[in-house]
Amino acid sequence: MTQDRKPGTKRLDAVVARAHQDRAQREAGYREQALRLYPWVCGRCAREFTRVNLHELTVHHRDHNHDNNPPDGSNWELLCLYCHDNEHARYLEQRNAAAGGAGGDAPTTSHKALAGLADLLKKKDG
Secondary structure (H helix, E strand, O other): OOOOOOHHHHHHHHHHHHHHEEEEEEEHHEEEEEEHOOOOOOOOOOOEEOOOOOOHEEEOOOOOOOOOOOOOOOOOOOOHHHHHHHHHHHHHHHHHHEEEEEEEEOOOOOOOOOHHHHHHHHHHHO
């Protein structure tokens, strides 16, 4: 089945594919460096890894900047998938709380999908 595509889409697809390829190469580079520098142990839960489960060990950027990859590894720490997800969730919560003030009670959305529904139902019944 062929798909009708807008002109220039092939070029955009090529640019996006190249960006993904470059990112994968960059990640592979610092991952390999981190795995050579540090023991294969999660920096939070101390879970140990072997070649069998090494794919579950990730490189975490301490400053959350994935382009900051000093060769000495000072911006990296090895975390298991679970601790890495937890670290990013904590970071996002902290960032959102800071944006919402001291209490962090700022609404995350302003659109109320069902606003005015009661009025519409009254008009329909009336």
